[in-house]
Amino acid sequence: MKIAICVKEVPDPTAEKRIDPGTNRLVRTGENTLNPYDRHAIEEAVRIKESGVETEISIVLVGPASAARTVDKALAQGGDRSVHLADDGLADSDILATSRALAALLERDAYDLVLFGQQASDAECYVMAAAVAERLDRPCVSQAASLTLDGSTLRVKRQVETGYDTVEMPLPAVVSVSDAINEPRYPSLPAIMGAKRKPHEVLSLADAGIDPDTVGGAGSRTTVRGLSKPAGRGASVRIEDDGTAAEKILAFLVENKVVV
Amino acid sequence: MSATTSTKPIDPLDYLEIDTLLSDEERLIRDTVRAWVQDTIVPNVGDWFEEGTLPMSLAAELGRLGLFGMHLDGYGCAGASSVAYGLACLELEAGDSGIRSFVSVQGSLAMFAIWKWGSEEQKQQWLPAMATGERLGCFGLTEPDAGSDPGAMRTHARRDGSDWVLNGAKMWITNGSVADVAVVWAQTDDGVRGFLVERGTKGFTTPDIKKKLSLRASITSELVLADVRLPADALLPEVKGLRGPLSCLNEARYGIVWGAVGAGRACYEAALDYAKTRIAFGKPIAATQLQQQKLAEMATEVNRGLLVALQIGRLKDAGLVRPEHVSMGKFGNARGALEVARMARTVLGANGITLEYPVIRHMNNLESVYTYEGTHDVHALVIGGAVTGHQAFR
Ligand SMILES: Cc1cc2nc3c(=O)[nH]c(=O)nc-3n(C[C@H](O)[C@H](O)[C@H](O)COP(=O)(O)OP(=O)(O)OC[C@H]3O[C@@H](n4cnc5c(N)ncnc54)[C@H](O)[C@@H]3O)c2cc1C
Numbered sequence: 272m273k274i275a276i277c278v279k280e281v282p283d284p285t286a287e288k289r290i291d292p293g294t295n296r297l298v299r300t301g302e303n304t305l306n307p308y309d310r311h312a313i314e315e316a317v318r319i320k321e322s323g324v325e326t327e328i329s330i331v332l333v334g335p336a337s338a339a340r341t342v343d344k345a346l347a348q349g350g351d352r353s354v355h356l357a358d359d360g361l362a363d364s365d366i367l368a369t370s371r372a373l374a375a376l377l378e379r380d381a382y383d384l385v386l387f388g389q390q391a392s393d394a395e396c397y398v399m400a401a402a403v404a405e406r407l408d409r410p411c412v413s414q415a416a417s418l419t420l421d422g423s424t425l426r427v428k429r430q431v432e433t434g435y436d437t438v439e440m441p442l443p444a445v446v447s448v449s450d451a452i453n454e455p456r457y458p459s460l461p462a463i464m465g466a467k468r469k470p471h472e473v474l475s476l477a478d479a480g481i482d483p484d485t486v487g488g489a490g491s492r493t494t495v496r497g498l499s500k501p502a503g504r505g506a507s508v509r510i511e512d513d514g515t516a517a518e519k520i521l522a523f524l525v526e527n528k529v530v531v
Numbered sequence: 532m533s534a535t536t537s538t539k540p541i542d543p544l545d546y547l548e549i550d551t552l553l554s555d556e557e558r559l560i561r562d563t564v565r566a567w568v569q570d571t572i573v574p575n576v577g578d579w580f581e582e583g584t585l586p587m588s589l590a591a592e593l594g595r596l597g598l599f600g601m602h603l604d605g606y607g608c609a610g611a612s613s614v615a616y617g618l619a620c621l622e623l624e625a626g627d628s629g630i631r632s633f634v635s636v637q638g639s640l641a642m643f644a645i646w647k648w649g650s651e652e653q654k655q656q657w658l659p660a661m662a663t664g665e666r667l668g669c670f671g672l673t674e675p676d677a678g679s680d681p682g683a684m685r686t687h688a689r690r691d692g693s694d695w696v697l698n699g700a701k702m703w704i705t706n707g708s709v710a711d712v713a714v715v716w717a718q719t720d721d722g723v724r725g726f727l728v729e730r731g732t733k734g735f736t737t738p739d740i741k742k743k744l745s746l747r748a749s750i751t752s753e754l755v756l757a758d759v760r761l762p763a764d765a766l767l768p769e770v771k772g773l774r775g776p777l778s779c780l781n782e783a784r785y786g787i788v789w790g791a792v793g794a795g796r797a798c799y800e801a802a803l804d805y806a807k808t809r810i811a812f813g814k815p816i817a818a819t820q821l822q823q824q825k826l827a828e829m830a831t832e833v834n835r836g837l838l839v840a841l842q843i844g845r846l847k848d849a850g851l852v853r854p855e856h857v858s859m860g861k862f863g864n865a866r867g868a869l870e871v872a873r874m875a876r877t878v879l880g881a882n883g884i885t886l887e888y889p890v891i892r893h894m895n896n897l898e899s900v901y902t903y904e905g906t907h908d909v910h911a912l913v914i915g916g917a918v919t920g921h922q923a924f925r
Contacts, residue, residue, distance in 0.1 A: 343559070344559060458559075458563055459595060460560060460563075460596060460597030460598065460609040460611055460615075461597050463556060463560055463563065464556065466556075
């Protein structure tokens with residue numbers, strides 16, 4: 272079983288996000304790290320491996336050369352090898368362009384299963400898995416809350432608003448896992464120290480056979496035309512506590528028939 | 532000299548940008564231990580401290596993380612650098628000195644003694660199981676009447692045929708009653724020797740020491756040895772004399788150089804956070820000159836201590852460290868952390884005396900840290916001896 276996990280390097284999610292007013296883009300010059308949602312995808316792959324299925328876990332990342340650190344972090348979390356597409360020509364890629372690059376990388380090796388985290392903590396788009404699956408022409412399920420392998424069939428419990436859907440699909444397939452699927456483990460010291468020694472493949476666009484005009488700014492079709500703060504919720508009521516806040520909240524809830 | 536100044540704002544939590552002196556791998560190890568401590572230790576340790584316990588389920592977790600004997604090579608140990616080991620100690624002690632002690636005693640005292648001075652069979656038998664946390668160890672040097680002066684120990688081992696018979700008592704032994712194996716140092720006709728005493732050996736008991744007001748989330752015991760008969764292969768064959776135990780203490784002390792910075796940092800961060808949110812006379816107390824003076828002192832001490840630790844760590848990794856270096860680190864950093872803790876305590880007002888905040892717990896713990904692994908005075912005498920050439924205490 273060959274599993275690929277597509278991981279992203281994101282600005283430190285605990286730091287405040289800043290938008291550059293000139294470019295309308297997120298400032299990425301601060302501390303960067305592994306997208307926390309991707310840790311759940313890696314953990315799930317490790318669990319499949321630990322269940323006894325012979326598995327090779329590949330970490331796949333599209334990002335600048337400096338993201339090598341994030342690759343090692345992902346390998347420490349659990350991974351056997353990495354494929355890192357690092358090329359200046361990738362700068363300014365949007366979802367369309369990045370999904371093209373990822374799909375090209377994923378087509379180089381015959382992966383049975385491609386896993387994603389549910390979202391990236393920077394752009395919060397939730398759609399990369401679907402975009403890549405579309406390009407690969409593979410079945411795709413998002414918000415997976417559990418995965419069960421049965422030969423070449425994957426059974427996925429999918430979290431929906433009203434409960435769970437159970438979906439069966441043939442491999443190869445693409446799945447984005449929910450952050451409720453598991454509790455990622457802390458990497459052990461030997462795993463951290465061993466990450467550097469695992470096989471690392473670093474590719475340029477030319478190495479990966481990707482036409483530079485189809486990625487980066489040239490291959491992107493989205494532009495940010497303007498930014499604005501979300502409109503406040505019109506009907507909100509602000510209660511300052513002068514000792515009677517509890518009563519006021521209760522009265523509000525009763526009036527709106529939330530409690531009776 | 533460059534005349535330009537950085538436009539990067541000051542980070543109150545890494546004032547001198549000491550992070551830039553660490554490698555990616557060192558930072559990842561540090562961040563991992565920090566996150567584990569934040570999740571596992573911080574929310575619970577106040578209760579453990581109050582109850583005077585430390586859950587032994589932590590052993591398996593620490594073992595899985597690879598933190599026991601992490602700076603040793605082979606036998607299932609991770610073989611990390613001294614700086615990486617120091618960073619782990621710092622983060623563990625930012626949680627609680629008791630947790631760091633648990634790990635120090637296992638790795639730097641018990642495992643190190645076996646790793647450095649044990650036979651191949653002893654290493655095979657104990658080290659892999661101790662690295663995973665399946666087996667625990669303790670280190671018995673101090674006695675009721677011999678602390679700073681271990682040469683005055685009364686515990687002795689006498690030969691009887693090929694066996695050894697041990698009599699005596701050890702005091703203040705961390706992990707004593709939970710250990711599967713005790714490294715016990717005893718006088719023999721041949722000078723001080725080390726012995727591996729397994730739990731359950733006839734005549735060997737480990738009553739716990741109660742009523743501590745410091746290091747309460749840590750188990751401290753007596754080791755009582757009444758005609759304890761050991762086979763010849765219980766002896767650590769490779770060392771004779773006080774050099775044996777002192778070599779181990781030097782390892783553990785090195786961890787304290789870092790650990791103390793962690794305890795101090797936790798107190799500084801708690802005080803900074805508190806000062807920014809506590810309003811008195813209509814403004815945050817952080818905006819008052821008196822509290823700022825304290826925060827400035829604390830920030831300076833934490834940064835200074837960390838640089839000292841890092842320098843000693845780099846010396847150690849280069850094979851250039853001397854016990855006198857480690858003494859200076861322990862001397863300066865344990866005192867510095869205690870001063871930070873006391874200052875932080877006052878910033879928190881009444882909240883500074885409860886276990887709802889970490890500060891008084893660290894403050895009380897640091898009283899032990901100040902005393903064990905060589906008292907503050909003894910380290911002063913080591914440094915004094917090194918700078919004057921006159922040994923004042925021996
Ligand atoms: C919580 C805790 C855990 C411990 N864990 C362990 C353990 O796991 N294993 C172990 O073996 N020990 C352990 N110890 C013991 C610790 O190492 C000793 O307490 C320490 O070495 C000091 O010894 P003492 O308490 O006998 O003090 P003493 O040596 O009696 O010192 C009393 C005072 O006299 C001063 N003094 C001593 N000699 C001189 C001198 N020459 N000149 C000037 N002043 C001097 C000291 O600085 C101190 O102020 C632990 C202690 C504590 C508190």
